Amino acid sequence: MEKLTITTPSDVLSFIGHTLGFWPQESLVCITLNQNSIGATLRIDLPRQPGQELPYARTVAHYLTSDTTATSILFAVYTSETARPGQPKPHAGTIAALTGVLAEQGITIRDGLFVGDDAFSPYDSEPGTSLTLPLNSTQTSAINAEFIYRGSFIEPTDRINLPxxxxxxxxxxxxxxHMETIRSQPSDAALQQGRKLWAGMLDSKDFPTDEDCHALVANLQFPTIRDRLIADIPGVDEPMQQILFVQTQHAPKWSRIEWAQQLLLHAYTRTSPEHAAPVLTTIGYINWWEGKGSKAHQFLQLALDTDPAYRLARLSDQMIGSGLVAGWNMDSPPQHFITKGFRRVGKQRRDSVRL
Structure with missing residues (x-):
């Protein structure tokens, strides 16, 4: 993929929106930097109670330092609270606390933006100055146009709407x-048949028949087969455990992962609630791989809604909630660059972590 140049604050906000996949609300977004390259992009809810600035800052720093190469960050505060002339910006205490906590880790804050409902500006500027820009300017930014050309779009919120x-x-x-048929077979034969079915779907350009969807859903009901099918998604020939916890030597095939998610959503529409938990959990896992922590959490919660005892969904949600970032998000090559006031920084895979 050719390199892009991000030159304006509008480009930065467009980059954040397309990277997360949705427009943040009442959120702090931080982008880690290492000289000319971007590491993780973190979105986290703003604190709701006063007096929580320091614990909140420590939590944010914990997530950000998961990127061990980070030396500085960019941040953007998204809020409906009004900035008033002569008064501290909303959440100034939070930013001050974060500045101090990150400094202890050797990380500096390079720049910041304050994003309201209708306009945005540098975080340290006075409201109403010439530096304030209308929010709709992001729609005409060069980066927004490029992302749209490549098939990306920004949802108004991160709420999932299942088919x-x-x-x-x-x-x-x-x-x-299909489950009865699987039970009647030797375990190795059942596993191989399940993998063959799934491989055929992943290699195809067409959606499977309802019968094949039912067979896929049936295979996902068996934990041993389910884990192997999940590990087959990225197209990486390495040990299953390393794939599941994204500790591989080779990068995944992202287009294959995106197609797997579409196939699973298609299969979800062809099943019933009593069999939906493994399907939704696998989709949640995929979203974690892609760095979409908020959406991963939602899919896992939807899985638990259908089966509160579904162990993989509960354990996966606890893992994501602890701040564990998928390693593939740290290893992608830089593809985008920021210049001018935001200096030159690059882009890698997206990472949205939810508390």
Whole structure:
């Protein structure tokens, strides 16, 4: 992919929106930098109670230092609170605390933006000055146009809207029938058949038949087969455990991962709630790989809504909530560059972490 040049604050906000996949609200967004390259992009809810600035700053720093190469950060505060002339900016105490905590780690804050409902400005500028720009200027930025050209778009929020699925008893029966077939086979044979089915779907350019969707959902009901099918998604020939916890020597095939998510969403519409938890959990796992922590959490919660005892969903949600960042997000080559007031920085895979 050719390199892009990010030259304006509007470009920066467009970059954040497309990187996260949604427009943040009441959020702090931080982008870690190492000289000319961007590391992780963190979105986290702003603190709601006064007096929590220092604990909050320490939590943010904990996430940011997961990028061990970071030497500085950019930040943007997204809020509906009004900045008033002569008064400290909203959440100034939080930014001050974060500055101090990061300094202890040898990380500096390079620049910041204050993003309101209709306009944005440098965080340290006075409200209403010539530095204030309308928020809709991001829609005409060069980076926004380039991302849209490449098929990216920004959702207004990070709320997930699942495709509709009817609670059809025949779907559950079809899945159960495939599960009986799997149980009747030797474990190795069942595993190989499940992998062959999944590989055919991943290699195809077309969505599978309903019958194949039912068979896929049935295979995902068995933890041993499920884990192997999840590990087959990235197209990396390395030990399964290293793939599941993204500790591989080789980068994944991101287009294959995106297609797997579409296939799973398609299969979700062809199943019933009693069999949906493994499907939604796998989609959550994929979102964690991609660095979409907020969406990963939502998919895992949806899985737990269908089956509160589903262990993989609960353990995965705890893992994401602890701040563990998928290693693939730290290893992608830089592709985007920022110049002028924001200096030259590069871009890698996205990482949105949710508390």
């Amino acid at each position: 509709t699925t009817s609670q059809d008893a025949t779907k559950a029966a079809a899945v159960e029938q």
